[in-house]
Amino acid sequence: MAPKADKESGKNAAGVSSKESVPQKLVSKDDTGDELALLADTGAEVASGALRQARAGSPRSGALLTRFSDFNLREEVLQAIISNGFESPSDVQSMAIPPALEHKDVICQAKSGKGKTAVFVLSLLHMIDPQAAPHKVQALVLCNTHELAMQIYKEFTRFAINLPDIKDKILCAIGGVTVSLHVRALKSKDVSIAVGTIGRVSDLVERGALDLSFIKYLVLDEFDALFKEEDNFKKIAGLISKMPATHQTLLFTATFTEHSEKFARSILRDGYVAILVDDKQLVLTGLMQYYFNAPEEKKLHILLDCLRLLPFSQAVIFARDISRVTALNEFLKEEGHECVCFFGKMHHKKREEVFQGFKDKKARILVSTDIFQRGVDFANVNLVIHYDMPDSSDAYLHRSGRAGRFETAGMVLLFVGTAEESEMLSQIQGRFATSIPQVKSPEEIDVKAAFTGK
Numbered sequence: 001m002a003p004k005a006d007k008e009s010g011k012n013a014a015g016v017s018s019k020e021s022v023p024q025k026l027v028s029k030d031d032t033g034d035e036l037a038l039l040a041d042t043g044a045e046v047a048s049g050a051l052r053q054a055r056a057g058s059p060r061s062g063a064l065l066t067r068f069s070d071f072n073l074r075e076e077v078l079q080a081i082i083s084n085g086f087e088s089p090s091d092v093q094s095m096a097i098p099p100a101l102e103h104k105d106v107i108c109q110a111k112s113g114k115g116k117t118a119v120f121v122l123s124l125l126h127m128i129d130p131q132a133a134p135h136k137v138q139a140l141v142l143c144n145t146h147e148l149a150m151q152i153y154k155e156f157t158r159f160a161i162n163l164p165d166i167k168d169k170i171l172c173a174i175g176g177v178t179v180s181l182h183v184r185a186l187k188s189k190d191v192s193i194a195v196g197t198i199g200r201v202s203d204l205v206e207r208g209a210l211d212l213s214f215i216k217y218l219v220l221d222e223f224d225a226l227f228k229e230e231d232n233f234k235k236i237a238g239l240i241s242k243m244p245a246t247h248q249t250l251l252f253t254a255t256f257t258e259h260s261e262k263f264a265r266s267i268l269r270d271g272y273v274a275i276l277v278d279d280k281q282l283v284l285t286g287l288m289q290y291y292f293n294a295p296e297e298k299k300l301h302i303l304l305d306c307l308r309l310l311p312f313s314q315a316v317i318f319a320r321d322i323s324r325v326t327a328l329n330e331f332l333k334e335e336g337h338e339c340v341c342f343f344g345k346m347h348h349k350k351r352e353e354v355f356q357g358f359k360d361k362k363a364r365i366l367v368s369t370d371i372f373q374r375g376v377d378f379a380n381v382n383l384v385i386h387y388d389m390p391d392s393s394d395a396y397l398h399r400s401g402r403a404g405r406f407e408t409a410g411m412v413l414l415f416v417g418t419a420e421e422s423e424m425l426s427q428i429q430g431r432f433a434t435s436i437p438q439v440k441s442p443e444e445i446d447v448k449a450a451f452t453g454k
């Protein structure tokens with residue numbers, strides 16, 4: 001039976017907010033004069049990285065917290081943070097963790113590599129009490145790819161190292177794994193946190209294996225990608241309808257579309273906190289960006305020159321479809337490069353093997369379709385090559401974000417050869433208010449600045 005509407009939460013029985021106010025774009029300035037667009041409405045408190053404080057009147061107004069200990073996280077979580085070598089939170093973490101710990105709904109948009117995953121991982125590990133609802137799933141984390149789900153699962157286990165009562169109660173539910181294994185895990189062991197893809201999670205709910213009636217926390221990571229497919233919209237709404245109306249919702253993304261904004265507002269409770277940045281501030285800090293005039297017949301030659309002359313650690317090369325990915329991968333291997341390829345239609349075990357192998361630096365180059373563009377962290381990737389141009393400025397942002405994670409040095413190269421690709425280059429430069437210079441040879445590139453940040 002669906003739960004009754006909760007008047008205090010502002011959600012109906014489906015967990016959907018009853019308010020209909022439409023956000024407006026407001027422009028504020030920080031103390032440096034930089035402009036930042038914020039999403040605000042009558043139901044939202046607004047926080048801004050550039051402003052370095054929440055909206056006037058918010059309980060979070062003032063300087064950002066600069067130490068993880070300032071969050072008053074449980075000691076076991078704080079010790080895990082320290083043992084993993086983290087000293088201070090990013091601006092995004094400083095703004096988003098406090099309202100999350102206050103059980104407010106949060107919508108957080110920030111560019112790739114800013115630590116959004118740690119916001120919900122640390123917050124949930126602090127808030128979840130396995131003894132409060134034994135044998136019940138309290139937190140559900142949904143994402144759009146197997147690899148992102150696995151990465152999030154590993155982050156939970158990494159920071160739960162001192163929480164054995166939680167660490168052994170985390171489930172990663174993704175396609176490509178026999179569903180009976182997940183059914184058995186949910187029935188035989190006490191699961192507090194479930195991380196998974198929409199398809200597999202929906203399947204487990206339909207089978208009666210995953211009970212959502214005790215969910216306290218819902219996280220949608222890369223939610224704009226989740227909402228691109230109409231079928232996912234319906235599935236997520238269906239899952240929410242089975243949760244208590246009082247559950248907390250945390251939404252995270254690097255880009256924000258009108259479609260995803262509309263759905264996000266429909267599932268957030270009144271008083272939610274919005275941490276959103278203007279497109280101009282989504283530029284990839286720390287990355288040197290260049291483009292080549294590269295007609296199809298010259299692409300391979302330019303690519304080989306780049307791979308030969310640039311001192312990169314690891315590189316990701318994006319091509320537009322599976323056939324071009326596999327052909328390019330084979331060509332590069334024939335040329336003596338340590339190369340692997342990655343695409344969505346790979347068998348799950350093969351995808352996992354390639355993913356982990358590249359992470360373990362068994363290959364220096366990975367050629368991929370756009371499935372690899374979101375959320376995945378590889379510390380050693382410092383070169384991204386758009387062998388085929390992306391089909392949108394959003395895709396450019398996500399692809400390029402594979403390099404220079406956490407604002408480390410790196411390089412992005414674009415191969416522009418057609419009128420359509422030139423138009424896309426103009427769109428990218430216009431949207432992010434940046435100028436990407438042309439180079440004729442990789443020898444023209446300031447290698448020291450690109451790969452050392454000096």
